[in-house]
Amino acid sequence: MTETLLVDPEWVDDHRDDPGVHVVDVREPWEYDTIGHLPGAINIPFDSYRDDDSPDPGTLPGADAFGRLLGEAGIGPDDTIVAYDDTHGVFAARLLVTALAYGHENVALLDGDFSAWQRAFETTTESPTIEPVSYEITGLAATAPIVDRAAVKAAIADGTATLLDTRNEAEYDEGHLPGAIRIDWREFVDDESRGVRSAAEIEALLTDRGISTDREQRIILYCNTSRRLSHTFVVLRSLGFTDVVIYEGSMTDWEAADGATETTA
Structure with a gap:
């Protein structure tokens, strides 16, 4: 679990193998697959957690849809989500705000992006094995910001x-x-x-x-x-x-x- 909404690359490198930490790449699948990604990172593309037609405000995807999305990615309610993109974090931050809106408390943004990570750390094109879990979300959290x-x-x-x-x-x-x-x-x-x-x-x-x-x-x-x-x-x-x-x-x-x-x- 992180104590801030912002973590540096060194923290991510030290914790990316922790079973309770899930590094999430929100870029398009072709970028994740062909350009490479952080070792162990899973891909949840930006468009998958946006929905203009859901019953929830703005572009929130809906509680059921978001719960299924996280569960299929192997992310449970108590896990830490660390998100990144290659656009200074703006797309990744949206995933974190969405998670907070639905009551997922342990979230953090990689300080920097994929391009910054590449300067000092390794990348890979190998995808990790995902073990789906059950994650039920019933609605917006009382603490939704x-x-x-x-x-x-x-x-x-x-x-x-x-x-x-x-x-x-x-x-x-x-x-x-x-x-x-x-x-x-x-x-x-x-x-x-x-x-x-x-x-x-x-x-x-x-x-x-x-x-x-x-x-x-x-x-x-x-x-x-x-x-x-x-x-x-x-x-x-x-x-x-x-x-x-x-x-x-x-x-x-x-x-x-x-x-x-x-x-x-």
Whole structure:
């Protein structure tokens, strides 16, 4: 079990043979098979845990579907999931947020991605043997870090939360939630290491945008379809921000309901 939502390559290398740790590669199967992957890693492609038509909010896949997905991958309720991709962790982070939403507590993101891993550690094209397990999920967890449109409207009205828009500048300028502050998720990424920037750098960035570094403040994250916000969620939670939640519907849900937006001249 990890004590943070972010683990470095050395930790993964030391624990990838532990029976309770499952390293998950969320890239496309052809990348996993032909380019290679971390030794012992299993493949759960990004599209397999997204579903616009499920009964759950946003693109969550549904409790039954997600339970089957993890069980077929040999992952049990008490196991640790360590996810990675080759895009600075943004697709992998979405798997972790999904797992947390359905009550799977032991999750972590590889700090860096496949390209960063290759610089110092071995890779393989051999797939591990998977022993499926039974994993029943009955619904969203009571602790799911998710808020709905009504909660966002209330937060906008009473100013009790910091709204963070994790999209790029052009998207933000075209239209964003009233009062939202923009921090592109990529701003938390170090271009050289391909991992997360230092805590001091992130705190400086937050301060520069007028955002408090109080670890107990409520922060609501959104983007368009709840992918990019997932990386920001993992980073902030790994730094000790305890009340970070996501607007799962994000701008897709907000605009579908004709919610009010602001533009930047």
